[in-house]
Amino acid sequence: MTSISMGTGRSTADRLAAIRGGVQPKRHNARTIAALTRNPGCARRAVLDTAGVDKQRLAAYIDFPARFGQSGFAIARGNAFEAQVKASGAAELVRLLRERLGLPIPEVAYDDLETVTGREKESPEVRYARSRALLLRAAAGEEDAGTLFDHPLLALEVAGQRVYLEPDLIAFQHEGRFHVVEIKSFAVVDGQADPAKVSAAAIQAAVYVLAMRQMLAEAGHDPEIVAHDVILVCPRDFSNSPTAVLVDVRRQLAVLRRQLGRMTRVDTMLAALPPNLSFDLAPDADGVPTRAPEALVEALRTVEARYAPDCLSVCELAYFCRAEARGCTAALGTSAREELGGIERVETALGLAKGELSPAEEQEEAAALLRNAARLRAEVLGTAG
């Protein structure tokens, strides 16, 4: 993307680099890409994420630290379960795949792609090249091309930046289909799991499906040989024994494609922003950022946000935006925001409900609704009290 914005002759990439300050862009991963599909209307996050600003550091520096603290535990528990399922050449997984996919007995080849050369620190390029070679051989239907690819590395372009992604496992059947396998440590009880967790896992798996399909398409293979059914492996009934379910991620794929496409149109958004906008956290000799927190808060306020309660689980800036949005109807959630279309502030809504304010033309409908609600409430309280 080389379009020129602001008439200053700067390319979008330069502009994003300036916004980010003199650091490497923060790398995306499947989780952060998945988060992009929640609250898509927020320009603030779109700009920060596209530029690759370290939102975690930014939020901490302006004294609204993100509280994703529990995830450390979740990750450790998840890793323990994953290790169990994958022990001895993924013996437990092989059984599940035989049950779910009808994987035939000879198909047990297992390739560990987490390390390739045995060196402790290994570049993603090496791992990606090896994964790509093995997966493309399988796609080409070559003899002995493998069945289970443990931690392969995939790549996806996100806002002009190559992002490496690491699915838990990809299984291949010689009948010609790839399946993304996602291993999670939340329990499936009587065939039911927490829907929020399942949907988070589904969208994360969809990111892998998308990356995998793009890789195949670029190499001239049919991308549809990656199944839209992903395999979710979870502990069954709080025991340690794993169970597998198929999850259809077609809807998630559609959402993702749309969001990723949108991020490449960021120059329109940039055009509306102050030309010197920057979230540079460059530290001085003592490691303290040189700019005052107030300056960064100021910069944040120039980019429009769209706070919703959902932000708390997906965006590092949520505590800042929530504080900022206090008194806004939007902070009450998406449904309230829609019902109260055209009314920005909670005080306005209250004023309209009590009839203290007279509504502007576009507020008529919501105002009638509010007055009605106020009347009902009064009646109910009146008879009850």
Place this chain on the structure above:
Amino acid sequence: MAESVDAIEHRIDALRAEIRRAVATRDTSRTRALRAELRAAERDWEQAVADLADLADLSAPTGEAPVGAEPGPAGSLLPVREQVHHALTLLSVPAAPRLIAEVHAAFFGPSAPSLAANRLTHLRRDEKRSFETAPYARPYHLCAALTAAHLAPARGLIAVSTWPLERRIVGPLSPRVDFLTAAVRVARRAGTMPDGSAPVSKLLWRFATNIPGATGAPGTLDRHDTVDPQTVIRAAEAEQAVHAETDRAQRKAAADRARRQLDDVQQLFGSTLRTLQRKTA
């Protein structure tokens, strides 16, 4: 036992809240002290989770006291490397620390606490150092399995230096073949044991559930005391026959390559791509 995982998690939550308050009041010295405390608590947590994982698999599922509760003379007196050697000799294939610890606990009774799976990982590095300073000074070394593709050390597997190179090579089919071999070895050994050792039958059952036809009649899947060693052996050997030939050929080819390209240390502990390139360049 030490503090429970849940208790530590509570402590960590409380510390995080404290830190937030300290940061908000810009009390830097307090923040720093709290952060150090948090790091320590997180280390405790990791240890507790690791211990939990080890205990969960070693204890008897019927609610009897775990075997480790009764300290036997054979267990903790042996050095760790010998305990590992015992377990690996029984299995006869490269294995992950976790399985080694389980096998040792099931067949040789209590093991030294240091055999806990998470502490075995550094063992290989020590063995390598010892081999480099005094090659072949010991009757055996605990060493690495090598990947067939790059002759690099296979992640997380421990092997014995006196095994033929072919047995220490891991091709794409080898993890499955080795799993089946281990199942046969465990079943044979279990067949010679007096009945009723819960850790042994649980171990055998875990192998059996992941081999088609090894648990006998369907529906007995959840009963680990009903697994018949002979059935396991027959089922494992039947599946092994499917993969054996290709696996053997792949291992042999890689082993030949290793003997040509690698020096003694590398043949035991694996090469890295860099040294391999230098040698072949």
